[in-house]
């Protein structure tokens with residue numbers, strides 16, 4: 001079992017922090033997903049973890065030992081880097097075996113481990129092929145097998161499904177979850193895709209600008225986003241996020257104007273409103289009107305994009321709630337001000353926690 005901890009880890013490039021006082025405990029045998037926007041420091045964190053880069057400050061602990069200054073080969077961590085390159089002239093077998101051969105493993109040892117990795121990823125029948133004879137998904141599986149080959153209890157996967165089509169991603173997501181169980185290992189998985197994060201995470205770590213901004217399970221993050229990135233990440237369709245301003249207990253953001261609690265001081269704010277918090281009709285506290293731009297019927301749910309004075313608002317509701325609005329028609333909508341979330345536009349933190357809604 002491996003317990004992994006990052007303590008106050010910092011890495012700067014030209015004075016700019018890519019990983020910034022990063023603190024995190026990763027539960028042993030969990031599938032932990034690190035999710036953040038592009039350039040939020042995920043890949044740098046992983047490179048620090050596997051030893052390809054040295055931190056400017058802070059420590060990394062694995063299974064109770066400080067591994068910060070250890071050589072990469074001396075860290076028992078399997079790694080699937082973001083951009084995987086297969087050697088075109090080598091067979092699938094040799095591509096997978098390459099890191100072991102490089103480390104001087106015996107032929108028997110290599111055969112045993114490659115067999116295990118290829119059977120875990122169902123590519124045993126492909127071992128004699130070269131990369132040009134593989135489909136995109138088979139190439140990705142080969143790269144995954146190479147990363148999962150190591151006898152390790154921690155595997156680090158850096159956005160391994162990026163660029164694949166939806167169906168393939170969905171299948172590989174399921175396979176990776178099953179794989180973690182088979183290996184009885186800890187998986188730390190980075191993505192900037194919220195669908196992947198929501199589908200796979202037992203534990204979700206939201207990062208922004210090289211720092212952890214929130215950690216928890218999907219339901220906890222959905223109900224209590226403490227940072228604008230958590231709101232953007234958790235939930236489908238994606239929440240409405242608008243730039244606004246607070247003045248005298250009222251926020252104005254694009255076409256929206258509504259009361260907020262006393263904890264929100266006057267000044268610029270970021271306003272969040274989930275699609276499911278908006279209803280057709282004017283039954284709720286704050287009402288408006290707009291023109292229907294797009295209606296998506298997802299079966300049980302309607303997703304409606306409405307242009308409200310030049311600002312797009314997305315709303316969603318159960319199909320049974322109302323007749324589907326007609327494209328290009330004008331609709332009335334409303335929401336409860338208690339559902340409006342307010343964030344600091346500078347650091348993204350939630351501001352309306354102490355709000356009393358009336």
Ligand SMILES: Nc1ncnc2c1ncn2[C@@H]1O[C@H](COP(=O)(O)OP(=O)(O)OP(=O)(O)O)[C@@H](O)[C@H]1O
Nearest residue numbers: 013018036037038039040041042043044045082192
């Ligand atoms: N070798 C480097 N030299 C200089 N800057 C770097 C280097 N590696 C990363 N950075 C910078 O560090 C920041 C974090 O980059 P990182 O690749 O970790 O982001 P990421 O979250 O993995 O993004 P993505 O989802 O796009 O892969 C970025 O601003 C990036 O430009």
